[in-house]
Amino acid sequence: MTRLSYEQSLDELQQELLSMGAAVGKQIHEAVEALKRRDVSAAEAVIARDAEIDHMRYELEERCVELFATQNPMARDLRTVTSALIISNELERMGDYAEGICKVALKLGQEPPLKPLIDIPRMSQIAQDMLKRCMQAFTDRDVRAAERVWRDDDQLDELYQQILRELLGYMIEDPKSITRATYLLWVAHNLERIGDRVSNIAERIIYMATGRLEIPQPDLTGR
Amino acid sequence: MEWLLLTLAVCLLLLAFTAYRLGQRGRDLTLLECELHLERDRRSTAQEENAFLTGINRSFVGQARPAMLLLDAAGKLRYFNPAAARLFKLSTSMQGKPIIEAVPDHDLNLVIQNIFRTGEAPQKSDFRPLGRDLVLQATADAIRNERGHLLGVTVVIEDMTELHRLELVRREFVANISHELRTPLATIKALVETLEAGAVEEKERAVDFLAKMNRELDRLAALVRDLLELSRIESRRISLDLHPFDMRELARDTVELLRPTAERAGLTLALAGEDQMAEAMADPDRTKQVLLNLVQNAIKFTSAPGEISVTVKPAEAGVEVAVRDTGVGIPEHELPRIFERFYKVDKSRVHDENSGTGLGLAIAKHLTNAMGGTLRAESVEGKGSTFTFRLPAAVTANEEVAV
Numbered sequence: 001m002t003r004l005s006y007e008q009s010l011d012e013l014q015q016e017l018l019s020m021g022a023a024v025g026k027q028i029h030e031a032v033e034a035l036k037r038r039d040v041s042a043a044e045a046v047i048a049r050d051a052e053i054d055h056m057r058y059e060l061e062e063r064c065v066e067l068f069a070t071q072n073p074m075a076r077d078l079r080t081v082t083s084a085l086i087i088s089n090e091l092e093r094m095g096d097y098a099e100g101i102c103k104v105a106l107k108l109g110q111e112p113p114l115k116p117l118i119d120i121p122r123m124s125q126i127a128q129d130m131l132k133r134c135m136q137a138f139t140d141r142d143v144r145a146a147e148r149v150w151r152d153d154d155q156l157d158e159l160y161q162q163i164l165r166e167l168l169g170y171m172i173e174d175p176k177s178i179t180r181a182t183y184l185l186w187v188a189h190n191l192e193r194i195g196d197r198v199s200n201i202a203e204r205i206i207y208m209a210t211g212r213l214e215i216p217q218p219d220l221t222g223r
Numbered sequence: 224m225e226w227l228l229l230t231l232a233v234c235l236l237l238l239a240f241t242a243y244r245l246g247q248r249g250r251d252l253t254l255l256e257c258e259l260h261l262e263r264d265r266r267s268t269a270q271e272e273n274a275f276l277t278g279i280n281r282s283f284v285g286q287a288r289p290a291m292l293l294l295d296a297a298g299k300l301r302y303f304n305p306a307a308a309r310l311f312k313l314s315t316s317m318q319g320k321p322i323i324e325a326v327p328d329h330d331l332n333l334v335i336q337n338i339f340r341t342g343e344a345p346q347k348s349d350f351r352p353l354g355r356d357l358v359l360q361a362t363a364d365a366i367r368n369e370r371g372h373l374l375g376v377t378v379v380i381e382d383m384t385e386l387h388r389l390e391l392v393r394r395e396f397v398a399n400i401s402h403e404l405r406t407p408l409a410t411i412k413a414l415v416e417t418l419e420a421g422a423v424e425e426k427e428r429a430v431d432f433l434a435k436m437n438r439e440l441d442r443l444a445a446l447v448r449d450l451l452e453l454s455r456i457e458s459r460r461i462s463l464d465l466h467p468f469d470m471r472e473l474a475r476d477t478v479e480l481l482r483p484t485a486e487r488a489g490l491t492l493a494l495a496g497e498d499q500m501a502e503a504m505a506d507p508d509r510t511k512q513v514l515l516n517l518v519q520n521a522i523k524f525t526s527a528p529g530e531i532s533v534t535v536k537p538a539e540a541g542v543e544v545a546v547r548d549t550g551v552g553i554p555e556h557e558l559p560r561i562f563e564r565f566y567k568v569d570k571s572r573v574h575d576e577n578s579g580t581g582l583g584l585a586i587a588k589h590l591t592n593a594m595g596g597t598l599r600a601e602s603v604e605g606k607g608s609t610f611t612f613r614l615p616a617a618v619t620a621n622e623e624v625a626v
Contacts, residue, residue, distance in 0.1 A: 008297075015298070015321045019336070022329040029353050128353060132327065139324045 006071050013063050013084050014139070017091075020056045021135040024091045025128050027053065027098040028194060032124035035105040035187060036117050043102035043109070053095035060088040076208075083208040087138070090197045090204075094131075097190040097197075104183045114170060114180040123159045123191040126152070130198045138205050146205040149198060156195035163188040290380040292322070296373050298339060300325045310380065328352045331361055331380070338363040338376050349383060358383045392563060399565035403446055403581065407439040414439075442580075449582040453564065456589040463506040463594060467617030470501045470510070470542045474535045477514045481522065489527025492518070495547075496534040502617035503542040505594040510614065513587045513598070517546040517610045520583065524608070525550030538613055541596070545611040553602040561600060562588040587612075 027046055034042035064085045067073055073081050130149050137145035167181040167188075207213045284291055290307035294300060300322050303313050317325040323332055330350035337345040346362045360383050366375045414432045422428050455461050471494075478494050485492035503510070514533070521531045529549045536543055553561060557568045565581040591598040591612045602608035 011321065015323050018321075018323040018327055019329075019332050022323065022327045022332055025353055026329040125354075132354065135327060 006067075009063065009067060009071075010073075010077060010080065013060070013067070013081070016056065016060050016063065017084055017087060018135055018139065020053065020060065020088060020091050021131060021138075023049075023053060023056065024094050024098070025131050027095055028101075028124060028128055028131070028191075031098040031101040031105070032121055032187075032191075034102055035108070036121055038105070038109050038113070040106060040109045043105040046102045047099050050095050050099040053092055057088045057092040061085060064088075079208045079211060083204045087201050087204050090200050094194050094197045097194050100190050101187050104187050108180060108183050111180050114177055114184065117184075119159055119163050119166070120184065120187055120191065123156055123163075123188060123195075126155055126159070127191055127194045127198065130156075130195060134198050134201050134205070137202070138208075141205070141209040143206050143209050146202040146209075150202040150206075153195045153199045156192055160188050160192040289382075292326075292378040292380070294322055294335065294376045294378070296375055298322055298335065298376075301375065307380070310382065331359075331378070334361045334363050335376065335378060338365055339373075342373070349387070356384070358387045395566075396564055399581070400450075403565065404443070407443045407446075410439050411436050446580045446582075449580045449586060453582055453586050453589065456586065456593055459593060461509075461593070463509060465504060465506055465594065467502050467504050468507045468510075470503045470544060470614075471498065471535050473507060473511055474514065474533050474544060477511060477518060478533055481515070481518050484519075485522050485531060488522055488525075490522060490525055490529045490531055492522075492531045493533070494535070495532040496536060499537070501535050501537045501542040503614045504617040505596065505614045509590050509594065513590050513612060514544060514546070516583045516587045517612075520610070521546050521548035521550065521608070523579075524548065537616065541613045541616050543611055543613045545609055547607065547609045549607040552604040552606050552608050553600065554604045555602075558600060558602060562598070 027049060030042060030046050033039070034046060064081050067081050071077075130152050133145060134149045136142070137149060164185065167185050170177045170181045203213075284304045287304060288306055290310040291302075291304040292300060292307055293302040298321055300313075300317055300320055302318070303311075307313060311326045313325055322335055326332075330347055330352070334345050334347045337343070342365060344362070344364045346360070348360045349358055350361070351358055359380055361378060361380045363376055363378045365373055366377060368374055414436050418429060418432055422432060475494055478492055482492050518531065518533065525531060525548045531546065531548045534543075534545045534547070536545075553568055560566045561568065562584050564585045567581060588598045591614065594614055596612055596614040598610065598612040600608060600610050
């Protein structure tokens, strides 16, 4: 592998990662849409597409290993390749959460709806937005943007707590709702976990750009 | 002497030969010059042609409504037209970047990756970019040299959002109109069958049935009349008798006309605001039709005790008439659609006894537009609605002199 193709290979690694990010974002969106619309075939389609995400991760891993083995990347490049490996893993897990949401959608599809979904789509929106901004920060190696994404995870945690309280209310009021409420809680939990994974990616971006492996400080100025 | 002659002859011969050669070279030179000129001409035509092609390209691609992207063989963004810059918020700094960095959209990425992988020109219809309220359609194509090597890829992205919306409106219209026509027809059919089955012998029932059939037929006739009217206004096939008239007087007449109906419904209906003359330039009969429709709607959607007021006031280069009620109001997200044909906010009211044809507001809107005016609605759900139409003001004698 010549020097030029090394650069090219690093470039392509980055592009593959961005493609994977876009694909995972779409999966999250479609998963929550399928749940919202009670659309069984859409949920099945998301579940089927998860294999593609897994495949993307393997390809990325292969490329990283190849780069390690043949190019001996140093300093910043080394950080990029290790980060890419970890980020692809996080993205793959996020894909699994989207798949999990669809499995719930399939189960809930046969039950009468418990309540109109408002906070869950909102959580999904925030998670997608965080992911999009995170991948942009990755492209730009923008530490500040990555830190902002990291902090936004609090919003998801708050919404999750709110949904938890609301669903507990339903369960106490009517024990017949427990199954459905638990399923919805599962969805909210998956979305909350997606947010955590995005935060992990944000940490990786900071590491990649600065070499510092540390958790950003909470912003005390109130942003 | 002989020597001398011989030398002279040789000299002459040499001279002649040189002259001949010189002449030949001269001719050659002229030929060369000609060719040079020709070449220069050719080149300037080629340059002109090039400039022409570039010009065509720039103006066609630059003015085109679809977004256009040009990628090189490595998948990097080489060019995008202004429409693409607007659609994807691209800046010139994006040139030379991989496409997934410039436009991180999964569906578009699939189309592009597909053409790079398979070489086939793929098309992706009706995808919605994440987080945007748009429907797009993308078509990719490969650019190859004569040996078939891939030089680049073009991607054309069309915004289908408006088309989708119109298609939805059209489909709803067809569904609605068949529904509106079929309901009275089904009722009439049922009544006729019952009469045939023997009810015709019972005088009292027969009379009742006939009255019902008559009502349904009226309904059908009203629907057909409104549909034809709407189509005539839309295609501007109505004759408008535009002349100056006093809007205040017209409003007063309308209020007087409908006051008994309002009072029967337990509502107050009044002309509000100062009593000042406001001359409009429009068709008074058609204006009255619009105002009647708005006030009738207000009565229909306000429950007792409630108030309806009509205000007339001069507005910028026009006259404004507002019909305000304290009725049920319209939810904010329904407001943009209420002027659509057959659009009903409360779907449960569809079969209401006094529900109209569902075309009233559409007719009112088209009529005001045809007279050079506007009609708009504001509302707070549960508090009431205000429908305001504005028509051009009549030019007064004084202004005419001033102009």
